Amino acid sequence: MARRAIVAANWKMNGGLALINTIIDGLTSVELQENVDVVICPSFPFLSELISQAKVNKLDKVIHVGAQNISAHESGAYTGEVSTQMLQELSVEFAIIGHSERRSYYKETSTQIAHKVNAALKAGITPILCIGESEAERVAEQTETVLASQLQPVIDEVGIEKFIDVVIAYEPVWAIGTGKTASSEMAQETHKFIRQFLAKVNANVADKVPLLYGGSVNASNCEELFAQPDIDGGLIGGASLQVEQFKVICSTAKGK
Ligand code: PGA
Numbered sequence: 001m002a003r004r005a006i007v008a009a010n011w012k013m014n015g016g017l018a019l020i021n022t023i024i025d026g027l028t029s030v031e032l033q034e035n036v037d038v039v040i041c042p043s044f045p046f047l048s049e050l051i052s053q054a055k056v057n058k059l060d061k062v063i064h065v066g067a068q069n070i071s072a073h074e075s076g077a078y079t080g081e082v083s084t085q086m087l088q089e090l091s092v093e094f095a096i097i098g099h100s101e102r103r104s105y106y107k108e109t110s111t112q113i114a115h116k117v118n119a120a121l122k123a124g125i126t127p128i129l130c131i132g133e134s135e136a137e138r139v140a141e142q143t144e145t146v147l148a149s150q151l152q153p154v155i156d157e158v159g160i161e162k163f164i165d166v167v168i169a170y171e172p173v174w175a176i177g178t179g180k181t182a183s184s185e186m187a188q189e190t191h192k193f194i195r196q197f198l199a200k201v202n203a204n205v206a207d208k209v210p211l212l213y214g215g216s217v218n219a220s221n222c223e224e225l226f227a228q229p230d231i232d233g234g235l236i237g238g239a240s241l242q243v244e245q246f247k248v249i250c251s252t253a254k255g256k
Pocket of ligand 1: 179214237
């Protein structure tokens with residue numbers, strides 16, 4: 001089967017030049033297991049600095065760089081937006097798309113998110129598509145319905161075959177930045193549902209899609225989470241700003 005593990009740092013609206021220096025220093029000595037990709041997603045203004053620092057320090061094989069959002073449009077009068085072509089010019093390889101903070105604060109819909117995934121794929125940028133239910137939805141036993149409603153528009157727009165180049169991050173909204181992590185059993189059960197949902201359309205593709213868990217992952221809980229059969233790494237917020245913790249998380253991940 002052979003799926004790579006991915007540990008992606010979502011710095012959100014945090015960090016800058018100082019954190020870039022700290023992460024470069026820290027990752028110089030990180031020991032990764034087989035088939036692991038580390039992706040760092042700083043804010044837009046710092047993408048090119050991170051890329052050049054990684055290159056200068058000969059870490060460009062270790063550190064992959066991702067954006068936290070993209071525009072679905074190619075170019076034009078969209079003040080404040082960043083196109084995939086701009087990111088391509090900088091050699092940005094990944095983009096987080098549909099993070100729950102974008103869905104809730106900026107009202108991004110699953111249809112708009114599907115357009116963004118399409119734009120990323122067309123530009124050769126790997127989308128990290130975020131999906132996840134709120135606490136109320138979990139309590140109401142709506143988790144699977146919500147995840148299906150977030151996945152289906154993307155499948156309809158790009159086609160299941162293209163999911164071979166997509167990474168999915170399952171992030172229960174109630175676990176993001178709250179210190180409340182889904183138990184490893186609960187996370188595994190939901191990841192399994194996501195894989196089976198994709199498998200109903202194309203089992204071969206479903207087997208190969210990396211499924212990341214996100215939501216209060218830290219140095220203490222990552223081992224148990226990453227050991228689950230359908231969890232292929234993590235999307236890390238708060239703990240990615242603390243380099244020693246982030247290093248532990250990176251070195252715990254292992255391809256399956
Ligand atoms: P957290 O954030 O690790 O701080 O919970 C994860 C995310 O929002 O991607």
